[in-house]
Amino acid sequence: MPSLDDEHFPSTPGKVKGERAHAMNRQFHRCFASTTTMFLWALFLIALTASYLSFQSFVDTGSRYLTASWGGIQWEKQVRTSAEIRRSGGFSVLVTGGAGFVGTHVSLALKKRGDGVVGLDNFNNYYDPSLKRARKTLLNNHGIFVVEGDINDARLLAKLFDVVAFTHVMHLAAQAGVRYAMENPHSYVHSNIAGLVALLEACKSANPQPAVVWASSSSVYGLNEKVPFSEADRTDQPASLYAATKKAGEEITHTYNHIYGLSITGLRFFTVYGPWGRPDMAYFSFTRNILQGKPITVYRGKNRVDLARDFTYIDDIVKGCLGSLDTAGKSTGSGGKKRGPAPxxxxxxxxxxxxxxxxxVGILERHLKMKAKKNIVDMPGNGDVPFTHANISLARMEFGYKPTTDLQTGLKKFVRWYLNYYGYNHGQSKLVN
Ligand SMILES: O=C(O)[C@H]1O[C@H](OP(=O)(O)OP(=O)(O)OC[C@H]2O[C@@H](n3ccc(=O)[nH]c3=O)[C@H](O)[C@@H]2O)[C@H](O)[C@@H](O)[C@H]1O
Known part of the structure; x- marks a missing residue:
C-alpha cells in the first residue's frame, strides 16, 4: 500500500531527494514567514492594547481632575474657614457623614457653641440624596462647609489633615440600615470596614493625632437577652451583617488605640429619630405612607409579641456626642508612633x-390625625432583633448623659418638621433656612 508520502512525492529516487528537499525548504520558508507575520501581528496587538490602556488611564486621570469636587486654593480656603475655632479651648472637628441625619445635627450644635466644623459626605443614593443636599444647604447657611468625597479616598483624607490640624474626628459616615444588608452586603464592608480603616489610617498618621468619636450601634447586642443592655454584655452574637460590621468596627478601633495611641470613643446609638431623619427608618416611612393612604407593614415577633425599640430623640443623641467629644482625652501618638496609652x-x-x-404607629396616627392601614406580619428572618433597651449609667457617670425627650414629644417635633418640609403629599421640599 502506498504511503501518504509516496502519494505526494514522485517515485524516481534521485529526483525525489532533491525535490523533497526543495519542497521542505519552501515549506520551511512559508512556515517561517507565517510565524514572523503572526509575531508581528501579536506585537501590533500588544502595542494597540497598551496604547488603549494608557489612553484610558489618561482619560480617567484627566476626568478625575476635571470632575474632582475637592482640591484647589478656593476649596482649601473654604475648609480652613469652616474649621476656624471661635471659642477659647474650642475644637476643630471633622464630621464624616456630615450631610447625614446625625452628622447634620451634631455639626450645627458644634458650630453653635464656637467649634470649627468641616463635614465630609459622599452623598450616595442609599436614600434620596436631595434630602442630603438640603441638609448641606442648611449647614452652609450656618457657615459649615461639607466636602464631597468618600472616606475611602486616602488622598482626600491626607489632604484634609494637611489643611487643618483637626483636634477631633466625629466619624458618622456609614452604611446604615439593618435589613438592607441582605440586599447589598458589600456596601457595608465598603463603608463600615474599609472606610473605617481608611479613616483610622489617616488619623493615626496625622500630626497631631485627633481624638476619634464614632458611631457604633445598639445592634451589636444582637441576640443578647439580658435587659437592659449594658456595655459589658455579650456582643458576639450579631443578628445582621450591619451589626457584624459595627462590632468589627469596635475591634478595629481597639487595635488602632492599642498600636497607635488613638483616643477612641464608640457610641452605641439606639434607633435615633427626629427632624431631618433617615427616610429608610420605620417612623419616617410610616409617616409618608400614612399621609399617602398607603399601607404600612408592622413586623411582629415570635408568639405574636410586639417588637420594641429604645427610640432615642436626636437632641439627646447630640448631647451625648458633644459630651463624648468633651471628655474624649487626647491621642498620644504622632506620625504613626504611639507615645503612651490613650483612652x-x-x-x-x-x-x-x-x-x-x-x-x-398609634402616636403617629394621633399626630397626623390619620389612621394607618396596617399589615401585621411575622418578622421575617432579616436581621431584626425583637427589642432593644439601653442601660445608660456609664454615659451618665462619664459626661452626665440624660435623655429628656419621650417618643410622644419627639415624634410631634418630627411630624411638624416633616409636614413643613414635604407638605401633606410628600411633594417638593420647602426652602431651607
Ligand atoms: O439602633 C440601631 O443601632 C439601629 O437603629 C435603626 O434600626 P432599627 O431599630 O431596625 O430601626 P427601624 O428600621 O426604624 O425599625 C424600627 C422597628 O420597626 C420595625 N419595622 C421596620 C420597618 C417596617 O417596615 N416595619 C417594621 O415593623 C423594625 O422591625 C423595628 O422593630 C437604624 O435603622 C440602624 O441603622 C441602626 O442605627
Missing part, C-alpha cells in the same frame, strides 16, 4: 424606655 471607651446612647412598634 478607649464605649457608651450606650439610648433613651432607657423601650416602646413597641404598634405604640409608635
Amino acid at each position: 478607649y471607651r464605649i457608651f450606650n446612647l439610648g433613651n432607657t424606655s423601650p416602646v413597641t412598634v404598634p405604640t409608635l
Whole structure:
C-alpha cells in the first residue's frame, strides 16, 4: 500500500531527494514567514492594547481632575474657614457623614457653641440624596462647609489633615440600615470596614493625632437577652451583617488605640429619630405612607409579641456626642508612633424606655390625625432583633448623659418638621433656612 508520502512525492529516487528537499525548504520558508507575520501581528496587538490602556488611564486621570469636587486654593480656603475655632479651648472637628441625619445635627450644635466644623459626605443614593443636599444647604447657611468625597479616598483624607490640624474626628459616615444588608452586603464592608480603616489610617498618621468619636450601634447586642443592655454584655452574637460590621468596627478601633495611641470613643446609638431623619427608618416611612393612604407593614415577633425599640430623640443623641467629644482625652501618638496609652471607651446612647412598634404607629396616627392601614406580619428572618433597651449609667457617670425627650414629644417635633418640609403629599421640599 502506498504511503501518504509516496502519494505526494514522485517515485524516481534521485529526483525525489532533491525535490523533497526543495519542497521542505519552501515549506520551511512559508512556515517561517507565517510565524514572523503572526509575531508581528501579536506585537501590533500588544502595542494597540497598551496604547488603549494608557489612553484610558489618561482619560480617567484627566476626568478625575476635571470632575474632582475637592482640591484647589478656593476649596482649601473654604475648609480652613469652616474649621476656624471661635471659642477659647474650642475644637476643630471633622464630621464624616456630615450631610447625614446625625452628622447634620451634631455639626450645627458644634458650630453653635464656637467649634470649627468641616463635614465630609459622599452623598450616595442609599436614600434620596436631595434630602442630603438640603441638609448641606442648611449647614452652609450656618457657615459649615461639607466636602464631597468618600472616606475611602486616602488622598482626600491626607489632604484634609494637611489643611487643618483637626483636634477631633466625629466619624458618622456609614452604611446604615439593618435589613438592607441582605440586599447589598458589600456596601457595608465598603463603608463600615474599609472606610473605617481608611479613616483610622489617616488619623493615626496625622500630626497631631485627633481624638476619634464614632458611631457604633445598639445592634451589636444582637441576640443578647439580658435587659437592659449594658456595655459589658455579650456582643458576639450579631443578628445582621450591619451589626457584624459595627462590632468589627469596635475591634478595629481597639487595635488602632492599642498600636497607635488613638483616643477612641464608640457610641452605641439606639434607633435615633427626629427632624431631618433617615427616610429608610420605620417612623419616617410610616409617616409618608400614612399621609399617602398607603399601607404600612408592622413586623411582629415570635408568639405574636410586639417588637420594641429604645427610640432615642436626636437632641439627646447630640448631647451625648458633644459630651463624648468633651471628655474624649487626647491621642498620644504622632506620625504613626504611639507615645503612651490613650483612652478607649464605649457608651450606650439610648433613651432607657423601650416602646413597641404598634405604640409608635398609634402616636403617629394621633399626630397626623390619620389612621394607618396596617399589615401585621411575622418578622421575617432579616436581621431584626425583637427589642432593644439601653442601660445608660456609664454615659451618665462619664459626661452626665440624660435623655429628656419621650417618643410622644419627639415624634410631634418630627411630624411638624416633616409636614413643613414635604407638605401633606410628600411633594417638593420647602426652602431651607
Ligand atoms: O439602633 C440601631 O443601632 C439601629 O437603629 C435603626 O434600626 P432599627 O431599630 O431596625 O430601626 P427601624 O428600621 O426604624 O425599625 C424600627 C422597628 O420597626 C420595625 N419595622 C421596620 C420597618 C417596617 O417596615 N416595619 C417594621 O415593623 C423594625 O422591625 C423595628 O422593630 C437604624 O435603622 C440602624 O441603622 C441602626 O442605627
